Structures are given as structure tokens and as C-alpha cells.
Amino acid sequence: MGAAIVGGAMARLRKGARIWGHPQAREIGERMMLQSDPNLFAIDPPAIFGRRAPIEIEIGAGKGEFIIERAAEFPERDFIAVELSGTIARVLAVRCGRAGIDNLRVARMDARTLVNLMLETSSVSAFHIYFPDPWPKERHVKHRLFTPTLAANIYRTLEPGAIAYVATDVRDYASEIFPLMDAAGLIRAAEAAPGAERTGFARKYVAAGKPIFAASFRKPR
Numbered sequence: 001m002g003a004a005i006v007g008g009a010m011a012r013l014r015k016g017a018r019i020w021g022h023p024q025a026r027e028i029g030e031r032m033m034l035q036s037d038p039n040l041f042a043i044d045p046p047a048i049f050g051r052r053a054p055i056e057i058e059i060g061a062g063k064g065e066f067i068i069e070r071a072a073e074f075p076e077r078d079f080i081a082v083e084l085s086g087t088i089a090r091v092l093a094v095r096c097g098r099a100g101i102d103n104l105r106v107a108r109m110d111a112r113t114l115v116n117l118m119l120e121t122s123s124v125s126a127f128h129i130y131f132p133d134p135w136p137k138e139r140h141v142k143h144r145l146f147t148p149t150l151a152a153n154i155y156r157t158l159e160p161g162a163i164a165y166v167a168t169d170v171r172d173y174a175s176e177i178f179p180l181m182d183a184a185g186l187i188r189a190a191e192a193a194p195g196a197e198r199t200g201f202a203r204k205y206v207a208a209g210k211p212i213f214a215a216s217f218r219k220p221r
């Protein structure tokens with residue numbers, strides 16, 4: 001089983017490397033990627049998209065199954081897909097480029113840096129956070145996405161009335177991270193998380209009949 005998982009990850013890495021080695025795909029992907037700049041301390045969506053529009057952010061977007069569909073569905077909004085893994089971010093960028101949509105860009109970075117430091121206060125219309133790695137072992141605690149600091153900065157950066165959507169397949173993780181969002185001052189919202197059954201991971205879990213734990217958190221007006 002373990003060997004199968006490692007084998008699958010290796011195949012994905014090889015696929016990512018292959019795609020980026022193809023000049024045409026690479027050119028398409030590079031156009032979708034926000035360029036990393038050591039002096040970049042802020043993200044300015046109007047400068048990126050050339051217009052002022054509501055901005056939605058997916059954290060840990062994987063290969064973009066959800067965000068590409070969502071961006072196509074809402075052309076009047078702009079979207080940033082944040083992905084830490086360089087290999088996955090490249091596959092994601094090529095897929096975004098091939099989808100031919102102009103309201104989506106890929107940021108290859110640690111979402112904690114983006115949310116905690118680079119986004120303006122009250123500037124985000126929605127966060128989508130689906131199936132973040134739970135990193136259950138204590139020695140991996142530094143990799144965990146959800147902390148009180150992240151929750152406080154999700155609160156800070158959301159526009160009043162805007163929502164952060166969260167889903168996980170791990171019951172214990174849900175019971176840890178949902179209260180963190182409550183404690184940050186966010187209020188549980190009745191709206192269903194639009195990606196909870198539509199991301200790449202979600203589709204596999206739904207097909208396998210596994211439970212998904214989802215919640216939506218609104219910043220008070």
C-alpha cells in the first residue's frame with residue numbers, strides 16, 4: 001500500500017516535470033504564474049488582473065479541478081490559486097492556461113505567507129480551503145496550515161460579510177480547525193462550501209463513499 005502511494009506520487013512528479021519540459025506547455029503555464037520576486041511584499045490583484053473585481057483565493061489548490069471550473073463559472077470575479085508544491089503548481093498553471101480563462105492566476109508559494117503578510121485587510125471575497133494536509137504527527141506540526149495566526153489573518157483579510165469555505169476528510173482535524181475559525185471571530189454560515197465535493201480529492205472521496213466534513217465561516221458585517 002505504502003509502495004503504491006510512493007509510486008503514485010513519483011508518477012505525478014514525473015508527469016509534472018514532463019509537462020514543464022514541453023516548451024509550448026511551459027509558455028502557457030508561465031503566463032498564468034505570478035512571478036516570484038524576493039522584493040514582493042504585497043499582492044495587488046487590480047495590477048495583476050487589470051481591473052477591480054471581487055477576488056477569491058483557493059489555498060492548496062492541487063491540480064485545480066475546482067478553481068478552474070469556478071473561475072470559468074464566474075468571469076466577473078478574479079481568482080488566485082495558491083499551491084506550495086512547485087511541481088503541482090506547474091501542472092496547475094498549464095491546466096489554467098489551457099482552460100483559456102483570464103481571471104485566474106497561480107501563486108506558487110506558502111499560503112501562510114500570502115495570507116499572513118501579503119494580502120490587504122478586508123480585500124478578499126472568499127477563501128476556499130479544501131482537504132489541507134492534516135500533518136497529524138507532532139514532529140510535523142510546523143507544516144500545519146491551520147493555526148490561530150492563520151485563522152486571525154483569514155478574518156483580517158476577508159471583506160466584511162465574506163466567507164471562508166473549509167472541507168476535510170479527517171474528522172479529528174475538522175474538530176480541531178473549525179473551532180480555530182470560530183475562535184478567530186468568524187461566524188458559521190449556512191452556505192454550503194462550493195468546492196467540498198468538486199476538488200480532485202473530493203471527487204475521489206465521494207466516489208469511494210467516504211464522509212466529508214465541511215463548514216463555512218463568515219466575517220461579520
Ligand SMILES: C[S@@+](CC[C@H](N)C(=O)[O-])C[C@H]1O[C@@H](n2cnc3c(N)ncnc32)[C@H](O)[C@@H]1O
Pocket residue numbers: 059060061062063082083084085088109110111112129130131132133145199200201202
Ligand atoms: C491534500 S492536497 C488537496 C488539493 C486540493 N485542494 C484538492 O482538494 O484536490 C493539499 C494541497 O495543499 C498544498 N499545500 C500544503 N500546504 C500548503 C501551504 N502552506 N501553502 C499552499 N499550499 C499548500 C499541497 O501541496 C497539496 O497540493
